[in-house]
Amino acid sequence: xxxxxxxxxxxxxDLEKAIRFYRDxxxxxLKGIEEVEEQKVKVAFFPVKESNLELLESTDPSGPVSxxxxxxxxxxxxxxxxxxxxxxxxxxxxxxxxxxxxEKPRYGAGGAKIxxxxxxxxxxxxxxxxxx
Numbered sequence: 343x344x345x346x347x348x349x350x351x352x353x354x355x356d357l358e359k360a361i362r363f364y365r366d367x368x369x370x371x372l373k374g375i376e377e378v379e380e381q382k383v384k385v386a387f388f389p390v391k392e393s394n395l396e397l398l399e400s401t402d403p404s405g406p407v408s409x410x411x412x413x414x415x416x417x418x419x420x421x422x423x424x425x426x427x428x429x430x431x432x433x434x435x436x437x438x439x440x441x442x443x444x445e446k447p448r449y450g451a452g453g454a455k456i457x458x459x460x461x462x463x464x465x466x467x468x469x470x471x472x473x474x
Contacts (some may be wrong), residue, residue, distance in 0.1 A: 347421065348454075353398050353416055355399070361375075361386050374387050376451050382402040382404075387451070420467075420468040420470050421470070428457060440460075
């Protein structure tokens, strides 16, 4: 069904401050920082074995991460599963009655194709599917 947990997304107000915590206090290695204009975020990646932590800072007050932080505060934002056939998985989930935020993949960090499932269908968790 899913290849693996690709990453856990964490919404932060101040990316540099969050990087210092994960790198300097927890000892994780910063893999890189990338701005994803389409998603209105700046992203920092920390590999943890076969998965990653992904810190997300909004680059636009009207962006989805900024709105998320306004409503819920900083913290857990989404869980991402890696899949080998994103379009096929979206069709399958839609056929099963899962509400999709994205019916077609869009561009995400690291050159991945991504799509989100509506938390109304997932027990309140924003789930991202990604294909590298």
